[in-house]
Amino acid sequence: MSKDQQHPYATYLNVLFPALALVDVPSLVASCTDRWYNQTLCKVNNSVVRLGVMQGEYHWHKHDNDDEFFFVLDGHFIIDLEGKSIDLKLQQGYVVPKGVIHRTRAPDRAVILMVETASIIPTGDA
16 A cells, blocks of 8 residues: 555555564654655564654544554654543553554654554554
């Protein structure tokens, strides 16, 4: 999926770094020009590690069968749940359990890692 017409996100599900390859996050972040960039870095067993370089809001969505883990590398990142918001700062993480409706946002540019199953649909289940 590249720039989805329904959602204005740059989402790349291809595995960028195979096993036994150096994963170079700083160079990817430095070259990023998108406001909402999501790139699969590598696969670990049945999960993937994704890099997010984000500013702005993602839409409300849920994943019926998949948990998501978010970890902040730079900036701060907010996860809105029904009734509360989780404000993550540098080196903080949070798991959104499967089936929980959520929205993510970054008031300023944030860099995060996400860990989730390889089969997850980033924009949520229909």
